[in-house]
Amino acid sequence: MAKDYYQILGIQRGASPEEIKKAYRNMSKELHPDKHKGDKAAEQKFKEVNEAYEILSNPQKKQMFDQFGEAGTNGNAGPGAGGGGFGGFDFNGFSGGSADFSDIFEGFFGGASSGSARARQDEKGRDLEVNISIDFMESVTGARRTLQIRKQKECEVCKGSGTEPGTHTKTCPECSGTGQVTRTAQSFFGLIQQRVLCPRCNGSGKVPEKPCHKCNGEGRYSANVEVDVNIPAGIADGQTLRMRGEGDAGRQGAAAGDLYVHIHVRPDKRFDREGDDIRSINDISVLDALLGTELEVETVQGTSKVKIPEGTQPGQVFRLKDKGMPQLNGSRHGDHYVTVNVKVPTKLSRHERKLLEEWRKL
Ligand SMILES: [Zn+2]
Ligand SMILES: [Zn+2]
Known part of the structure; x- marks a missing residue:
C-alpha cells in the first residue's frame, strides 16, 4: 500500500517544519503505546506516525518524498526494520520508523516484492x-525472569553457517x-535492469557443498529456548526492554x-x-494533627519516620527526600510524598x- 505521510500526520502538503513537528507531537502523544496497551491498531498507527515524521522532518528524505510521491516510498520502509541508535537495552522501545534513503529508493524497483530487500x-x-x-515492588528492586520462548535458534552443529562440519563450500549455481543476479522491474523510468544480491548465497557466491544435517543448511532451526531477562530497578509500567540479538537467529x-x-x-x-x-x-487522628506526632510511613524503601508538627492541616503533604523510586539507569532516587488525612x-x-465541651467554652 502506498503511503501518504502528510495524510498520516493529518497535514497539508507544503506544511512548514513547525506544522509537521506540531502534528507529530500531538499524534504521537495521543497514540502513545502507554495509553493503548494491547491495541494493535493504535500501535501500528503510532509506528506509521513515527515513520511519517522521520521522513518529513528530514529535508533530504522529504524532498525525495515530495518529488516522487507515495510510489517513491512504497516499499520496505516499514517500522521495525532497523531502529538504530540503541545500546543494549532500550526503554520505550518504539522509536518508530526506520525508513532510510535506500529503503525509499528500493521502492522504485517493485515495492514490497522487491527482490533485494526481501532477500x-x-x-x-x-x-x-x-x-x-511484575509486582510493583519488583519494579523498585528490579527482577529476573527466565522466559521460555520458541524461536529460531542458531545451529550449534554448523555454528550457523549451514555447512556440514568438515565439508567445503562450492560456487553458487x-x-x-558472482553473488549477484539481474532482475528486471517496472519503474517510473520504464523497465529497469538491476543487479541485486543473490538470494541463494546472500552475495557470498558460495553455497554449502553438503548442507548441515541438523539444520538442513539453514544455519538455524526452531527450538524452545530459555532467555534470562534482567529487569532493571526503576522500570515503569508500559516500558519495553530491547534485548539485542535475542530474537530469531538469522539464516546462515x-x-x-x-x-x-x-x-x-x-x-x-x-x-x-x-x-x-x-x-x-x-x-492521623485529630489529636495528632493538633498536638503533633511522629508518624511511621511506609515507603518503597521501607518504613520511615516523619515528624508531624502541631497544627498540621488535613491534606498537608510532607516530603521524604530520596525515599521514592530508584532512577532507571541512575544511582539517585525520587522522593516520597505523604499526604496526611x-x-x-x-x-x-x-x-x-x-x-471537648469544656475546650469549646475556653
Ligand atoms: Zn547446522
Ligand atoms: Zn549466489
Missing part, C-alpha cells in the same frame, strides 16, 4: 516480542559465484533479530508512582465529649 529481510532473524508482568549466520520485552507493572494499593516520585496517604472521630465517649 535481505529473510536472511536477518525476525524481532520477537513478549510481555512480562544461481549466480555462478546472518544477524539475529531482537527480543522486545514489554513490562507491565501491577499496581500497589499503598503507592502511586509519578515519575520517580511516590505518593501515599496516611491517616485527618480522621475525625464519628463517635465520642461521654468523657471525651465533656472535655
Whole structure:
C-alpha cells in the first residue's frame, strides 16, 4: 500500500517544519503505546506516525518524498526494520520508523516484492516480542525472569553457517559465484535492469557443498529456548526492554533479530508512582494533627519516620527526600510524598465529649 505521510500526520502538503513537528507531537502523544496497551491498531498507527515524521522532518528524505510521491516510498520502509541508535537495552522501545534513503529508493524497483530487500529481510532473524508482568515492588528492586520462548535458534552443529562440519563450500549455481543476479522491474523510468544480491548465497557466491544435517543448511532451526531477562530497578509500567540479538537467529549466520520485552507493572494499593516520585496517604487522628506526632510511613524503601508538627492541616503533604523510586539507569532516587488525612472521630465517649465541651467554652 502506498503511503501518504502528510495524510498520516493529518497535514497539508507544503506544511512548514513547525506544522509537521506540531502534528507529530500531538499524534504521537495521543497514540502513545502507554495509553493503548494491547491495541494493535493504535500501535501500528503510532509506528506509521513515527515513520511519517522521520521522513518529513528530514529535508533530504522529504524532498525525495515530495518529488516522487507515495510510489517513491512504497516499499520496505516499514517500522521495525532497523531502529538504530540503541545500546543494549532500550526503554520505550518504539522509536518508530526506520525508513532510510535506500529503503525509499528500493521502492522504485517493485515495492514490497522487491527482490533485494526481501532477500535481505529473510536472511536477518525476525524481532520477537513478549510481555512480562511484575509486582510493583519488583519494579523498585528490579527482577529476573527466565522466559521460555520458541524461536529460531542458531545451529550449534554448523555454528550457523549451514555447512556440514568438515565439508567445503562450492560456487553458487544461481549466480555462478558472482553473488549477484539481474532482475528486471517496472519503474517510473520504464523497465529497469538491476543487479541485486543473490538470494541463494546472500552475495557470498558460495553455497554449502553438503548442507548441515541438523539444520538442513539453514544455519538455524526452531527450538524452545530459555532467555534470562534482567529487569532493571526503576522500570515503569508500559516500558519495553530491547534485548539485542535475542530474537530469531538469522539464516546462515546472518544477524539475529531482537527480543522486545514489554513490562507491565501491577499496581500497589499503598503507592502511586509519578515519575520517580511516590505518593501515599496516611491517616492521623485529630489529636495528632493538633498536638503533633511522629508518624511511621511506609515507603518503597521501607518504613520511615516523619515528624508531624502541631497544627498540621488535613491534606498537608510532607516530603521524604530520596525515599521514592530508584532512577532507571541512575544511582539517585525520587522522593516520597505523604499526604496526611485527618480522621475525625464519628463517635465520642461521654468523657471525651465533656472535655471537648469544656475546650469549646475556653
Ligand atoms: Zn547446522
Ligand atoms: Zn549466489
